[in-house]
Amino acid sequence: MNLFTLSFLILSFTFSLISADKALKPEQYPFSFSKPLGKIDKNSAQRGLQVYIEVCASCHGLKHVAYRSLEGLGYNKDQINRIAAQFQIDDLPNEEGEILKREAIYSDYFVEPYENYNAAKVANNGAYPPDLSLMVKARKDGANYIRSLLLGYTDAPVGFDVGEGYYNKYMAGNVIAMPQPLYGDDVEYKDGTNASLEQEVNDLVTFLTWTSMPDLEDRRSAGLKVIFFLFIMTIVFYLSYRKIWSELKK
Ligand code: HEC
Structure with a gap:
């Protein structure tokens, strides 16, 4: 068997594995940031933060995000301190050497829901909430994927064994260890927006897009600006090229 046949076989085997996985492709949704120059809708991201805090934060961390960076969503320092104060964080050891809890503040990072990795797994039937x-950014077509995933819980087809998990059309292998987290009306939005399931999911995905790409x-x-600059320079260079050659041709 030559190298060509071998690589062909390996490739077709890999593709057959991929197609055996029946997860659907994420549904495409026109988010405010989907267009090439689209922006993150700050109001939506603020509502998404509320959904994260009230629903997801009991299992999932947000450890790379500092509370102070919420300024990027339009909050001021007092508001951020009030948001952070909803979380309890380990204080420095006191004089007796005990570590007590204190309310988190502006300069802390989002507090982790579990003490450590193993504690997180034990609390979730052996699956780690990432x-x-x-x-x-970590998932392909991440925004659409997470949106589809959160809307993708259905009953398993007859004869399909989900074991300890739950059926989800968009999860690789169709089984996910996370119970459906959102059903609609899980939160009461501070700005009065109707908290339908779709609304909550779209807001949450907008918020998570901002945490992944705050500088989008x-x-x-x-x-x-770079494209505009290159455009102008192209014209300048073209004109000077014409000028130089018109003199040389004479
Ligand atoms: C009761 C705990 C719990 C809650 C609440 C929860 N999750 Fe999860 N989540 C998990 C676990 C456990 C996993 C790992 C699932 C697996 O590997 O099968 C997970 C996985 C995920 C994944 C990764 C899926 C993948 O492709 O691997 C995403 C995204 C996610 N959760 C988002 C959320 C969001 C958003 C919320 C809030 C609306 C939320 N979760 C609420 C426990 C939870």
Whole structure:
């Protein structure tokens, strides 16, 4: 067997494995940030933060995000301190050497839901709830994937064994260890928006897109400036090329 046949066999085997996995492709949703120059909808991201805190934070951490960076969503320092105070964090050891808890503040990072990795696994039937800070980047087509996943719980087809898990159309292998976290009306939005399931999921995904890419808008506007600069320079170079050659041709 030559190298070509071998690699062909390996490739087709891999593809057959991929197609055996019946997870659906994520549904495409027009988020505010989906268009090339789209922005993160700050109001939506603020509502998503509320959903994260009230529903997801009991299992999932957000350890790469500092409370102070919430300024990027339009909160001021007092508001951020009030948000952080909802979480309890280990204090420095006191004079007796005990570690007590204190309320988190502006300068802390989002507090982890569990003391450590093993504690997190034991609390979730052996499955580890991954950190969500960079989840939108960690999964292919992350924003649409997470949205579809949270909307993708259905009854398992007859004869399909989900074991200890739950059936989900979009999860690889169709079984996920996370029970459906959102059903609609899980939170009461502070701005009065109707907390339908779709609304909660869209807000949450907007928030998680911001935690993954807080500099998205800066990068996009910098990119636009660069393109504009290159456009102008192309014209300048073209005109000077014409000028130089018109003189040489004479
Ligand atoms: C009761 C605990 C619990 C809650 C509450 C919870 N999750 Fe999970 N989540 C898990 C566990 C456990 C896993 C690991 C699932 C697996 O590996 O099968 C997980 C996995 C995930 C994943 C990764 C899926 C993948 O592709 O691997 C995402 C995204 C996620 N959760 C988002 C959320 C969001 C958003 C919320 C809040 C609306 C939330 N979760 C609430 C326990 C929870």
